[in-house]
Amino acid sequence: MKKTYKFRAYPSKEQKSVLNRQMLLCRELYNHLLEKAKEHFRDTGKTFTKYDMIKWVTKFKKEHPEYNEVYSQVLQNVPDRLSKAYKNFFRRAKEKRNGKRLKVGFPRFRSFVSSLTYPQSGFKIEKKRIELSKIGKVNFVNHREIEGKAKTLSIKKTKSGEWYITISAEKEDIVPFTNGNPAIGIDLGIANYATLSDGNILHNIKITKERNSLKRLQQGISRSKKGSQNRKKAVLRFSRHAEHISRIREDCLHKLSYTLVNSYSFIAYEELKVANMMKNHHLAKSISESSWGNFTQLLQYKAESAGCVAVGVNPQNTSKTCSECGNVQDMPLSERTFNCEICGMSKDRDLNASVNILKRATEGHSGSNASGDNVRPSHMKADAAERGTIFGGSR
Ligand SMILES: [Zn+2]
Incomplete structure (x- = not known):
């Protein structure tokens, strides 16, 4: 069973600027990737698959050493997001409601990215701090114990500048159906x-x-x-x-x-x-x-x-x-x-x-x-x- 936990986080001033910079880099990467995918479709009539995207990101990273500042899996999450956006787009474009096709927007260029995702690893949860690879130990309010194994972590900034960490964890045991209530x-x-x-x-x-x-x-x-x-x-x-x-x-x-x-x-x-x-x-x-x-x-x-x-x-x-x-x-x-x-x-x-x-x-x-x-x-x-x-x- 998957469960999501949300914690308020308090990165230091320095960590904030690192986070902001990494989000900026991820935004650029996302937009470059989208441009590339559009180009690819124009030239070949084929969609740019997730595999193509991942390969392209690896190449892009070699040409842009500043991307070494970002944890590699966080970067790989960018093509993940874009390919999800793509899939949603194609799924929705096929849907019909009342016999009419839906108006569906193609994935758009992003003016900002407000979160970073560690899809599998690169983070370690301690009592009062969470260590994020390439960012450091970030203070957080640990108000709830995480049950099971933490799988994915995202750090997100809200519009008013507050920071949150969400962790999705997986637990194995399932309570059998029935608690005797009506x-x-x-x-x-x-x-x-x-x-x-x-x-x-x-x-x-x-x-x-x-x-x-x-x-x-x-x-x-x-x-x-x-x-x-x-x-x-x-x-x-x-x-x-x-x-x-x-x-x-x-x-x-x-x-x-x-x-x-x-x-x-x-x-x-x-x-x-x-x-x-x-x-x-x-x-x-x-x-x-x-x-x-x-x-x-x-x-x-x-x-x-x-x-x-x-x-x-x-x-x-x-x-x-x-x-x-x-x-x-x-x-x-x-x-x-x-x-x-x-x-x-x-x-x-x-x-x-x-x-x-x-x-x-x-x-x-x-x-x-x-x-x-x-x-x-x-x-x-x-x-x-x-x-x-x-x-x-x-x-
Ligand atoms: Zn009646």
């Missing part, structure tokens, strides 16, 4: 972040205050003169605050997903077509802020180590179907209660949807997992009486 379906929404099929509700964090100050900082930028020192400062304040907000959000999602995987053994969620939903401009902002995609990814990823299973289901008609009798009827967004025209059931719109989501997942599982009690929605009934809010949203 099964749950969750309906992700905006007013309530998630409605659970047992009646519990999760709230997203409220950041009105933070968002207002972000707005003020934005105004500060537009009021300052272009190119002035004050503007630079204003921009820095703005991005610092924006990063602060995204950390709050991220932290909240981590907590919510952590609590879920530790309270339930089976979690069913909708595979939302977020890209399509974003076309609705009224909803777009709330949707991007609720980061459902990130949330379900976190669920997936935390589930395994908690002995829980998270399953995505087809979202079609989950809100329009009666969770009691299966009748499908129209449910305009303004309708907050599902009143079934056939069997007369009346249930909160989101609660009804969450029950459907769980049903959909467990019905799909009934064959192979029929013996597992924890996959059966019957648990919901026991908990349904204790409706309430288990996560506070205000700060």
Whole structure:
């Protein structure tokens, strides 16, 4: 199992300048390589493969001795990145949505590179410092023990000039599926972040205050003169605050997903077509802020180590179907209660949807997992009486 760890890092002044210089070199290399790949395609009609790229980098390095300043594997990660960008481009260019080809941008020249990646080796993790080859021992805040073997390390600079180290580690042992907790379906929404099929509700964090100050900082930028020192400062304040907000959000999602995987053994969620939903401009902002995609990814990823299973289901008609009798009827967004025209059931719109989501997942599982009690929605009934809010949203 792969796990990623993120640490705040504090490189010294000297190390910062080395890092910045190496990032600059990597940017140049990336751009040269892209140019070369384009040229190659123009001349031969063939794509520049990853193998070609790696060979080219080796040659380039011989002609440009300054590249010896960068750890060799960090350099080799550059063609890796570019060939990934290429692959994505070709994959996306083939995709169709609603019968139309997507508009896909070809990999572009980079105006900056803000991270260096050590794909396999070249780093050593100590208690308070991480030794990076060709950079030195960098101080970091070691707030979490790394489980398993560290495989890949990246050091990254944010826009406001903060440094982070992310380490991805691999662990072998897998906890078997089942922690004895009940099964749950969750309906992700905006007013309530998630409605659970047992009646519990999760709230997203409220950041009105933070968002207002972000707005003020934005105004500060537009009021300052272009190119002035004050503007630079204003921009820095703005991005610092924006990063602060995204950390709050991220932290909240981590907590919510952590609590879920530790309270339930089976979690069913909708595979939302977020890209399509974003076309609705009224909803777009709330949707991007609720980061459902990130949330379900976190669920997936935390589930395994908690002995829980998270399953995505087809979202079609989950809100329009009666969770009691299966009748499908129209449910305009303004309708907050599902009143079934056939069997007369009346249930909160989101609660009804969450029950459907769980049903959909467990019905799909009934064959192979029929013996597992924890996959059966019957648990919901026991908990349904204790409706309430288990996560506070205000700060
Ligand atoms: Zn019904």
